[in-house]
Amino acid sequence: MTEHNEDPLVxxxxxxxxxxxxxxxxxxxxxxxxxxxQAGAELITVAVRRTNTEKQDNILNYIPKNVTLVPNTxxxxxxxxxxxxxxxxxxxxxxxxxxxxIMKDSRYLFPDNQETIKATEILAKEGFTVLxxxxxxxxxxxxxxxxxxxxxxxxxxxxxxxKGLVAGEFIQILIHELDVPVIVDAGIGKPSQACAxxxxxxxxxxxxxxxxxxxxxxxxxxxxxxxxxxxxLAYRSGLGRxxxxxxSASDPLTGFLRKEG
Numbered sequence: 479m480t481e482h483n484e485d486p487l488v489x490x491x492x493x494x495x496x497x498x499x500x501x502x503x504x505x506x507x508x509x510x511x512x513x514x515x516q517a518g519a520e521l522i523t524v525a526v527r528r529t530n531t532e533k534q535d536n537i538l539n540y541i542p543k544n545v546t547l548v549p550n551t552x553x554x555x556x557x558x559x560x561x562x563x564x565x566x567x568x569x570x571x572x573x574x575x576x577x578x579x580i581m582k583d584s585r586y587l588f589p590d591n592q593e594t595i596k597a598t599e600i601l602a603k604e605g606f607t608v609l610x611x612x613x614x615x616x617x618x619x620x621x622x623x624x625x626x627x628x629x630x631x632x633x634x635x636x637x638x639x640x641k642g643l644v645a646g647e648f649i650q651i652l653i654h655e656l657d658v659p660v661i662v663d664a665g666i667g668k669p670s671q672a673c674a675x676x677x678x679x680x681x682x683x684x685x686x687x688x689x690x691x692x693x694x695x696x697x698x699x700x701x702x703x704x705x706x707x708x709x710x711l712a713y714r715s716g717l718g719r720x721x722x723x724x725x726s727a728s729d730p731l732t733g734f735l736r737k738e739g
Contacts, residue, residue, distance in 0.1 A: 485714065487682055489659065490575065490607030490628045492546070496520045497676070497706050499661065501686035502550055507540050509690050514542055516699035521545065523577050523684070525552040526567045548609065550577035557596035564601050576601060577631070578610040587637045591618035595625050602626025611663055614648035619656055629658050629681065635665025638687045642671040646678070653679040669698075669705035676709025677717065
């Protein structure tokens with residue numbers, strides 16, 4: 479079991495002990511329950527439009543009080559729209575965390591990095607803890623950090639695809655080059671993929687569809703939790719070296735295998 483107190487996730491000056499974040503999209507009471515109780519989620523993202531509805535439909539009624547809500551700007555197509563949604567979320571009592579999602583592409587749902595940078599700069603200056611969803615481009619990531627992002631959230635694959643670390647090589651570059659947490663968002667479909675991302679040095683994993691579409695939701699949530707913890711431990715331990723050619727005996731005491739004389 480991971481010694482959480484020795485390795486916390488810090489975002490916006492707030493400390494979290496879990497590195498699993500439940501993404502928005504497919505929501506149900508069983509999903510939220512499994513994410514919190516089995517996957518250990520301490521952050522849950524939610525579209526602001528889901529919080530501004532009739533009482534019986536308000537997703538906030540189902541999120542435990544000890545979980546930090548991260549409103550997102552789903553539906554925004556420009557920086558101005560994202561800023562207005564973030565401000566509305568704060569007025570509704572959702573706090574200062576915000577996940578910026580700005581998309582003009584309706585087929586692949588790729589984020590607009592440039593508009594995201596604009597929104598991040600405005601909201602960071604207003605005191606928001608900004609977590610921008612982005613296409614994994616190093617130049618854009620650096621500009622997001624300069625704009626005040628508390629972390630960056632590159633996609634691993636298209637939203638809801640469950641394809642895994644399609645953009646893994648580019649995410650690895652961000653992890654190597656940035657001084658803020660890199661949270662892998664969108665596309666992670668299996669616990670093994672979450673583990674691989676954590677082994678690379680990702681700070682956390684956001685997932686939704688992988689859990690929501692699983693045959694046994696609580697069991698899948700538990701699998702994600704354990705995979706993320708294992709991957710983080712592996713990263714912290716320092717992974718062993720890889721040989722590009724040949725092999726190397728794991729036990730040097732092999733002389734007895736050779737015949738004498």
